Amino acid sequence: MEHIFSRRSMIAALAAGFAAAHLPTWAQNSSTLWKPKLPVQITVPFPAGGGVDLVGRALAQELTDIWGVPVVVDNVGGAAGAVGIAKVNNAKADGLHLAISSAxxxxxxxxxxxAPYEPMRMTHVARLTTSPVLLLARPDLPAKDLAEFVETARKQPETVRFGSGGVGSTPHLxxxxxxxxxxxxxxHVPYRGTAPMMADLIAGHLDVAFSDVSGWSFVTSGKARLLAxxxxxxxENSxxxxxxxxxxxxxxxxxxxxLVAPPNLPADVQAGISAAVQQALGRESIQTIYANAGFSPSFMPRETFEPFLEKEIELWREVITKADIRVE
Structure with a gap:
């Protein structure tokens, strides 16, 4: 009888755990989730003032409120973000050292x-935001829409001047x-950043260019056209x-x-951070900040985020190989 009771208890406990794991974060008992007792540092691997910095600071503000401990941003630029990520990769896996990651x-x-780290050995806690890459055109480009542009480019591709913010950047790829x-x-006409590229597009020295969502302001001001x-x-913006x-x-x-953490982050710590991030991204305050910058909150937990990253790596490896892209 004792054996039967124990077995039933075990099954019930497993079932309860499974059910709790599949409930929305807000429906779970937050008191059982890991929370930091010391200040947390989020490393932004670029200088202050850019889009990634905005994403990190808005998240830090919400997590400070949710956890009740300071969550501070540390800007560590260098090597296209690799220096800041490496810093967190080498930190203690205690939940107090996090970083904003990107492609x-x-x-x-x-x-x-x-890179001085193995990207997929790190703990990719959650995806935070997504935004499109914009295909922009000079205002007087003859092609009226994307289909017409593609038809023209296929006939005379060598005459189409395509700009990007740098070799190996997401817009270039x-x-x-x-x-x-x-x-x-x-x-392909590469530039040292988006600003000089946009200046030449507006001046008519380029036909089209890929840009991050910062290029949207040039569309709304009539200085560029959004082709696709x-x-x-x-x-949703267009x-x-x-x-x-x-x-x-x-x-x-x-x-x-x-949001990325050091390798081997304990499962309970990872779950606690993920739940807090999901809660933060559901708040109107952070959604407004992100929307004004062109970002969409797009929470994705580790279980689906890491397979998403693996597929991205496969895609970009194929593109880099076929296009024979090399960074000097």
Missing amino acids: GNVTIGPLLRG AQELMNIRMGVKML VSTASAW PETATIDSVLPPYAIENWYG
Whole structure:
């Protein structure tokens, strides 16, 4: 009888644990989740003032309120984000050392430049935001829409001047993937950053350029045209704009930011951080901050985020190989 009772108790406990794990975070008993008792540091692997810094600081503010301990941002730039990520990679896996990750320091940068860490050995706690890559055109480009532009580019690809913010950047690889889907090679004109690229696009020295969502301000001011977006579905800021996938399938890429921790982060710590992040991203305050910058809160837990990253690595490895991209 005792054996039967114990077995039933065990089954009931397992069932309860399974059910709790599949409940929304807000429905779980938050008192059972891990919470830090000491200040937490989020490393932003770029200088203050950019989009990634905004994402990190807004998240830190919400987590401070949720946890009741200071969550501070530490800007550690260098090597396209690799220096800051390496700092967290080498830190103690105690939940107090986190960093904002991106394609440049997880899925693209290590393929092109190598990295002083193994990206997929780290603990990718959650995806935070996504945003499209924008295909912009000079205002007087003859092509009226994406389909017409693709038709023209296929006929005379060497005459199309395509700008990006730098060799090996996500916008550059977005262009190369477009080349692959079109079966042609357009003329790539790399710049040292988005600002000089946009200046030349506005001046008519470029025909088109891929940009992150910072390029949207040039569209709303009439200095550039939005030809298409890189995401699989329409962008809420401009729902009438075509997706590249609608003309050149399969094509679906996006900029994203995530939260990463050192390798071997204990499961209970990881779960506690993930739950707090999900709660933070559900708040109107952070959603407004992100939306104003062109980002969409897009929570993805580790269980699905890491397979997402693996697929990204496969895609970008293929693009880098086929386009023979090399970083000096």
